[in-house]
Amino acid sequence: MIFNPEMECMDPAVRRELQSERLRNQIRRVYERVAPYRKKMDDAGITPDDIHSIDDLSQLPFTNKTDLRDSYPFGMFAEPMKNVVRVHSSSGTTGKPTVVGYTHFDIHEVWAEVMARTLACANGGPEDMVHVAYGYGMFTGGLGAHYGAERLGATVLPVSGGNTKRQIMIMQDFGSTILACTPSYSLYIADVCREMGIDPRSLPLKSAIMGAEPWTVEMRAKIEETFDILAVDIYGLSEIIGPGVASECAEKCGLHINEDHFYPEIINPQTDQPASDGERGELVITCLTKEALPLIRYRTHDVSRFLRDSCACGRTLVRMERVSGRTDDMLIIRGVNVFPSQIESVLVSVEGIEPHYEIVVSRSGSLDEIEIRVEVSEEIFSDEVRGLEGLRKRISHEIESVLGLTATIKLVEPKSIARSEGKAKRVIDNRNK
């Protein structure tokens, strides 16, 4: 099902007109209403009159997370607080949280709309029971999925995160059909199911919308197999709106970006220039319709690329490749660029390994060392030393051939790596300690 065929299947040329018109209005609004934007544009010698269409977008300066931090908490808002009906914030691992605001229009006409599209992408409809296991609260995940499910006309189960046994009981008793949570939490739910003697495949789930942390195609296959469901990758960030910026459809060939609301660019993070089409680079997003916090050319630091061939689902919205890493948490080990997601791909490709792992980077003298800790599950355990040593060598060999990197592989006991009920922390970098 396509929630809004008119917008999602629009002729791209017509959409471009619409985007240009929305951009012109938005630039005028932020220039008039947001002091930091007026200053940025004045400094760059650009006025709203210079922006005629989407083609002029690349003249505009970027917005960085530091701009939000510098104007903490509400300095980038384009609406007076009397028109702001909701505030969310990100957890802020470094310093102050990032604060975002929404008008009534932002919540109902933008966010609920794009999240309804997202749920429809996962074959959702009014008859579905949407089990929201994303956290509710200042985090955008829970309420984003919640309003989208309501807009779709589905039944919402606002379970929020945690208390996994209760989550499973609700799924069984209420008949949850669509699960919204992080990929790592779904694997944790499966672990708890098995401990309770419940086959995860026996749950009534038919699909899941999963995001908020990096995951791989292999991990998706594992989750789909574990629960016997369709699992689609969704993308979003609180600065732009929260979940709902982009979502895979059931074709699972890249995420359709809701570009009538969020205009995407891919740039080369080293040169800050637009990347050539199809090339990987940093995703940059401009909010075309949002009122309260309309960010212009926001640097997401997420690495992706555009996929422009047509999609069998009928949507004409441009697709982005699944995010393959972060420009800022990319690990540089002995000069080699490494994304944790690449290591995960290798681990899953070595037969039978569940993706419970941890990467520890340290420095010995002037040399970076990387240790990958992998939990020994029942499936890969052998009662013979040579069986386990063989496994360790296979992983080490695969890491070396795929990443060009020598890593120490350490086999550890099951459940000895911390499980998170939110975002999985895969990397421990001890180099700057």
Added chain:
Amino acid sequence: MQLKQLSVFLENRTGRLAEVTRTLGDAGVNIRALSVADTSDFGILRLLVDKPKDAVEALNSVGLTVRLTEVVAVEIVDRPGGLATVLSLLQGSSINVEYMYAFMERHRENAILVFRFENPQKAITILQEANIKVFAAEELVEM
């Protein structure tokens, strides 16, 4: 005639073996024989116990990975050359020993050897044809 051996994956760190054996003790499981194969990082603990099912449950409940492996326990006269006789017999029939360990019988003059074979059924046939005692699971419990 095959016995169920518990194989347990353990990280090589202080006190781990004590914790595992305490878990078994608390579950009322008696250990009959034990061996540890270790590397610098991890070890594989191999156990013969009186109540394998209870033992697996107890170990799983504390999050350990346990595998049941089929092994063969053989009685050997406790005198010089006792083991060599059995091994020669197996070698003559091209039976590979993956690993083995030994323990003593409590009330008799004999040793018991626990073997992990690639092909245990074939090994049992050969041993029995040579009149070597192969233990059944019940005998081990009563021992």
